[in-house]
Amino acid sequence: SHILVLNGPNLNLLGSREPSIYGHKTLTDIQQNLNSIAKAESAELTFKQSNAEHQLVDWIQQAAESDVDYIIINPAAYAHTSVAIRDALLATAIPFIEVHISNIYRRESFRHHSYLADAATGVICGLGPSGYEYALKAALQHLNNNDI
Ligand code: DQA
Numbered sequence: 630s631h632i633l634v635l636n637g638p639n640l641n642l643l644g645s646r647e648p649s650i651y652g653h654k655t656l657t658d659i660q661q662n663l664n665s666i667a668k669a670e671s672a673e674l675t676f677k678q679s680n681a682e683h684q685l686v687d688w689i690q691q692a693a694e695s696d697v698d699y700i701i702i703n704p705a706a707y708a709h710t711s712v713a714i715r716d717a718l719l720a721t722a723i724p725f726i727e728v729h730i731s732n733i734y735r736r737e738s739f740r741h742h743s744y745l746a747d748a749a750t751g752v753i754c755g756l757g758p759s760g761y762e763y764a765l766k767a768a769l770q771h772l773n774n775n776d777i
Contacts, residue, residue, distance in 0.1 A: 630772045632765065633697045634663060635685060636678035637705030650731050654758045663765055670769050682711055689717035699768040700725035701761065708743040715744045724771070726764040729754035
């Protein structure tokens with residue numbers, strides 16, 4: 630199985646960005662951890678980050694052509710603003726899990742709504758960088774068992 634992990638704006642700054650909210654792990658740390666889990670499960674993992682909405686939309690569109698089975702996405706701030714990313718995910722019809730490192734529900738009210746959440750298989754938020762790992766395990770379980 631092939632899993633695509635997408636990261637939105639400012640997540641390239643993880644490690645130094647507001648560490649009291651996002652912790653000290655870098656995006657490379659997260660990527661390496663996911664790579665080792667995927668390797669142990671003989672799954673293919675593609676990991677990407679962009680600050681640009683159009684780039685994320687393009688990658689989601691291309692996922693259908695490259696036989697991606699599952700998408701894990703931390704849309705970052707675009708969760709709260711982007712109808713375009715929602716539309717791209719619905720267009721590909723690839724199941725996805727939304728991840729947020731922080732608990733968006735205990736932060737500013739503008740973070741309480743996500744344009745993606747109701748279209749996701751599930752949402753993981755507030756569990757720190759480990760949320761990506763839980764999402765990958767859930768996606769692999771879903772794909773291996775062919776159920777939710
Ligand atoms: C975030 C939460 C968003 O509200 C914020 O804009 C981010 C990161 C998280 O992972 O906690 O950039 O998606």
